[in-house]
Amino acid sequence: MIYLYYLILSYNYLLLIYSISIGTIYLLLNILSFKRIIQYKRKMVYVDLKKIFKFQNFKSISIIVPAYNEENTIVDSIMSLLQLEYPDFQLVIVNDGSTDNTLEKIFNNFSIRQVSFTPFYKLQSKQIKTVYMSHEYPSLVVVDKINGGKADAINAGINIAKNPLITVIDADSILERDCLLKIVRPFMENENIIAVGGTIRVANGCKINHGNMVKIGLANSWLARFQTVEYLRAFLFGRNGFDVLNSVMIISGAFSCFSRDALISIGGYREGSIGEDMEIILRMHNIFRKEKPETKITFIPDPVCWTEVPEKLKVLRSQRIRWQKGTIDSLRLHMKLLFNPNYGALGMIGFPYYVLFEMIGPLIEIFGYFIFFFSFIFNVVSMSFAVAFLSTVILYGIVLSILSVILEELSFKKYPGIKDLFILFGAALLENFGYRQLITWWRFKATIDYISGNRGWGKMEKKGFSIHSEE
Amino acid sequence: MYADNIYHLIVLSILFLLSLSYLLIGFVVALRIINNFRAKQQKIFLNKWESLIFSFLENDELPEELVAKIPRRKYKYLLNYLREYLLTLGGKDFERLSSLINQTKLTDYLLKKLKSWNKSNITFASFFVGITGIDAAKPLLQKNIKSHNQQMFFSSAVALAKINSYDSLDLILHEFIKFNNLGDDYLLLILTEFHENICQEIINLLTVEISSSLATTFLRVLRYYKYQIAGPTVLKMLVYSHLTDVIIECLKFIEEIKYEKAAFAVSRLLDHKLPGIRIQAIKTISKLENKSFEAKIFTKLFETNYDVQYQAALAILNHFDDGEKELSDLAYSVDKGNSAAISRMLLSEKRVKEGK
Numbered sequence: 001m002i003y004l005y006y007l008i009l010s011y012n013y014l015l016l017i018y019s020i021s022i023g024t025i026y027l028l029l030n031i032l033s034f035k036r037i038i039q040y041k042r043k044m045v046y047v048d049l050k051k052i053f054k055f056q057n058f059k060s061i062s063i064i065v066p067a068y069n070e071e072n073t074i075v076d077s078i079m080s081l082l083q084l085e086y087p088d089f090q091l092v093i094v095n096d097g098s099t100d101n102t103l104e105k106i107f108n109n110f111s112i113r114q115v116s117f118t119p120f121y122k123l124q125s126k127q128i129k130t131v132y133m134s135h136e137y138p139s140l141v142v143v144d145k146i147n148g149g150k151a152d153a154i155n156a157g158i159n160i161a162k163n164p165l166i167t168v169i170d171a172d173s174i175l176e177r178d179c180l181l182k183i184v185r186p187f188m189e190n191e192n193i194i195a196v197g198g199t200i201r202v203a204n205g206c207k208i209n210h211g212n213m214v215k216i217g218l219a220n221s222w223l224a225r226f227q228t229v230e231y232l233r234a235f236l237f238g239r240n241g242f243d244v245l246n247s248v249m250i251i252s253g254a255f256s257c258f259s260r261d262a263l264i265s266i267g268g269y270r271e272g273s274i275g276e277d278m279e280i281i282l283r284m285h286n287i288f289r290k291e292k293p294e295t296k297i298t299f300i301p302d303p304v305c306w307t308e309v310p311e312k313l314k315v316l317r318s319q320r321i322r323w324q325k326g327t328i329d330s331l332r333l334h335m336k337l338l339f340n341p342n343y344g345a346l347g348m349i350g351f352p353y354y355v356l357f358e359m360i361g362p363l364i365e366i367f368g369y370f371i372f373f374f375s376f377i378f379n380v381v382s383m384s385f386a387v388a389f390l391s392t393v394i395l396y397g398i399v400l401s402i403l404s405v406i407l408e409e410l411s412f413k414k415y416p417g418i419k420d421l422f423i424l425f426g427a428a429l430l431e432n433f434g435y436r437q438l439i440t441w442w443r444f445k446a447t448i449d450y451i452s453g454n455r456g457w458g459k460m461e462k463k464g465f466s467i468h469s470e471e
Numbered sequence: 472m473y474a475d476n477i478y479h480l481i482v483l484s485i486l487f488l489l490s491l492s493y494l495l496i497g498f499v500v501a502l503r504i505i506n507n508f509r510a511k512q513q514k515i516f517l518n519k520w521e522s523l524i525f526s527f528l529e530n531d532e533l534p535e536e537l538v539a540k541i542p543r544r545k546y547k548y549l550l551n552y553l554r555e556y557l558l559t560l561g562g563k564d565f566e567r568l569s570s571l572i573n574q575t576k577l578t579d580y581l582l583k584k585l586k587s588w589n590k591s592n593i594t595f596a597s598f599f600v601g602i603t604g605i606d607a608a609k610p611l612l613q614k615n616i617k618s619h620n621q622q623m624f625f626s627s628a629v630a631l632a633k634i635n636s637y638d639s640l641d642l643i644l645h646e647f648i649k650f651n652n653l654g655d656d657y658l659l660l661i662l663t664e665f666h667e668n669i670c671q672e673i674i675n676l677l678t679v680e681i682s683s684s685l686a687t688t689f690l691r692v693l694r695y696y697k698y699q700i701a702g703p704t705v706l707k708m709l710v711y712s713h714l715t716d717v718i719i720e721c722l723k724f725i726e727e728i729k730y731e732k733a734a735f736a737v738s739r740l741l742d743h744k745l746p747g748i749r750i751q752a753i754k755t756i757s758k759l760e761n762k763s764f765e766a767k768i769f770t771k772l773f774e775t776n777y778d779v780q781y782q783a784a785l786a787i788l789n790h791f792d793d794g795e796k797e798l799s800d801l802a803y804s805v806d807k808g809n810s811a812a813i814s815r816m817l818l819s820e821k822r823v824k825e826g827k
Contacts, residue, residue, distance in 0.1 A: 016481075027488075042622055052660065056694070115816065117816055120777055121777075133824075135824065135826050189655075385478055388478035388482050391481065395485045396485050396488070406495050410502075
């Protein structure tokens, strides 16, 4: 019995150390990010991007948009993408065997005609049936292929893409008009860069007209507001902080840019992958940094892609379960990076962080909450321990969420109204009472599912801007 | 007891961080309120003075007469208002608006700001003295450019370039090297703020030994101004350089100014070992419209590198007299592999573009 007592007590201590560690790591990441974002902002203030691109010193981009059953939004999305500011880009829409009228909608709106095609590269993908090109917009290419999933569709797009840089975006994402000008800058400044990610923001509550952002605002639902704060925390200081350590482990699939040669040489996206966006980044680190340690995958805080987040718990739940399984799957595939000094800070800090806090973290936390609760009831831990533990879990969380909103306000100030600012601070406070714990619970369930062999990613529910669009 | 002390310390530390966060909330909210107030003041200024500024543009009112009507404390709003117009207007209107700054009390106001210790004041003032060409600001800008602050350096360098202070070129280059996080594009942005005459200085610099990145930036400046006189210097660099970036930039310059005398030197690069150089050489030589190298470009269709093949096919289609026919013959011939497939693709794309 005494052994059990000490075991439980030790677990409580470990849990406290774990909570302090994760909070402190985030605090340090916040400080690193703050410095980086301010430097980035200062650099960008006096850069006339449009003039820089007049020097004809840019690399052309192929934007690949995998589309599956997007009939409601595809026309607006294409129109919006065609209006992006960039001197030379090709837009490749990959119709991944849609069963609705996605292809017909494109046919009817963009006067596309069949062209002869030759895949530039031979990445594995399901058969391409036809390639079309628009007479009205010659930069628009439509690939019609047999359904094979997102990774497969992207690979097919890469095979057809003509330009040295590849940007992959989701069909229902909204890009800011100058985002390509910004995301390409790192490639122009540093030839060792092979991939760049951009910030994703929550579009719920924004006014969107025909695929274009008209007015930035906050959602009415608190669930979406919590996610807004969560995205700020993840993108503004999570990824920025890891970028300082050259340890970016994930670039969002909703908006990423790659060197085509790098993608080709690693064989493109992995078919059947659950978390294809993380897996490809880890594979890039794995392959390139072993050969060439100066290779860099970076993250830019500014180029903004807006995406709609779930406002229903059921949808959010399945999204988070999918993300967690994807994270575990990707990490598991590249375990050789763990504590591998050949990969620098990525092997020694970034990867271990993800394994400890993202992969097995939910298990530690959920077991921890139960054990702490019963320990407290049965007086295994003292009142002062309980206060300290709850402070690290709740109050430290509030500090970090508030800091992410402050970082946003001191840097990009995307939300114009002072009322929005107060709402964000409110969400930063409230998300620590229930929302974060709920997310951890779902991640816990996903981890258990994954361990017990249930690795499917379930049905993905479609999002769309049409409902919220301003007509 | 010892453990309790540690728990208290943890709680106190977190409470301290929490209090700090709330203080920061107060700070950012105050900042937001101040910014909103300034924006409101700017709007009030606009409502009151915009019509007067527009009528100033249309009549012969003396600039000092208009500025005299505006209280000194409103100068910042006036300058903020003028900023966008100064960036977008040209010709007579630009001269008139500039006169509001460089022929009035605003000059002294800006010079005073340039002398201040406040970095944002200096950056603010540098923009206006540069764009309106206030020569008297030169010594102050040359002093400020030596700052270790990136923003002060950049704004001072741009201002010196805008007032065409050619004698500051060495100083700008020397100071630029200090900032290793500033890419070459920033130098390019500064140098292209000079008048075209800077190109002569740059040609002189290209003849001395400089780094690859500096040489590339200089070549880009020459290309930006399409500076024909630099043709022989660039050709010499093309022939003697072994640096990939420099060779590619030389080729781009030759392409931009269509320097036909370089055709032979460019043609030799069609067989360069690096595909990037071969691709650029094809682009350049096809723009020179020199028929004697068409056969050589045609052979590039049968290379092993896909990008080179594609570029060669594009050149044939867009620049050869019988390019379309030549590609058609190839497209439907047998056993031509990639070259036939690329030809078919380009021809079908051309037909779609032409609406056929």
